[in-house]
């Protein structure tokens with residue numbers, strides 16, 4: 633078990649997860665995410681990828697099963713243990729989800745202020761470091777989210793997700809809605825950040841270029857559970873309708889040629 637703790641940042645076993653009035657979304661779902669790996673989570677629209685991320689983040693209580701993040705269950709009565717585990721995760725929500733009334737600076741400072749114990753000058757130094765990490769400048773801190781381009785919203789969201797230097801970064805469709813250049817820029821950024829600070833990534837994506845560039849393993853969510861979690865080569869070879877549609881065809885070939 634101690635070995636496992638060291639090896640996996642997420643361990644989910646026998647998960648049952650419902651939405652609305654008892655509709656079963658996930659059943660007998662198992663998933664282990666290794667420390668330091670980039671795991672891509674793929675699945676059809678509405679298959680429950682975002683809902684699974686919500687369980688991982690502790691925003692959603694599963695109906696049954698075991699879900700541990702950094703060896704801690706979100707319903708562990710030890711509040712400090714839960715809080716410490718939570719702080720080790722950073723999340724980039726679908727569509728950015730910045731606080732629209734707060735400036736870029738205050739958005740990035742938010743998790744730092746919430747954590748407490750930091751003087752404003754420490755916060756300023758960290759915010760400026762994070763801005764630089766996502767290739768923005770201190771002057772961008774004054775802008776409001778409404779005045780940012782799509783690519784900038786993603787980068788500011790990423791800076792906010794990185795504010796507490798997480799060991800696990802969770803990305804929900806990070807390049808959706810970005811043009812190919814901006815998507816490529818985002819992928820480069822994630823790669824570079826991981827060279828400086830090794831963290832695990834769980835990423836939902838439909839973008840094959842992003843997937844081929846970043847992924848160590850792919851988890852496929854279909855038929856209410858993870859039907860495979862393996863290298864791209866193994867997963868692509870699976871005889872499953874979703875997998876063949878997802879990786880097959882012109883789109884898949886094109887992405888493969890570029891990888």
Ligand SMILES: Nc1ncnc2c1ncn2[C@@H]1O[C@H](COP(=O)(O)OP(=O)(O)O)[C@@H](O)[C@H]1O
Pocket residue numbers: 651652653657675676677678679680681682683684
């Ligand atoms: N709060 C909710 N109440 C009822 N159904 C929901 C709720 N949130 C999500 N769902 C349903 O759960 C399913 C999975 O949603 P989601 O995890 O967002 O899918 P995706 O794989 O596209 O990210 C969808 O069919 C969606 O309609």
Ligand SMILES: [Mg+2]
Pocket residue numbers: 681682683726804
């Ligand atoms: Mg989703």
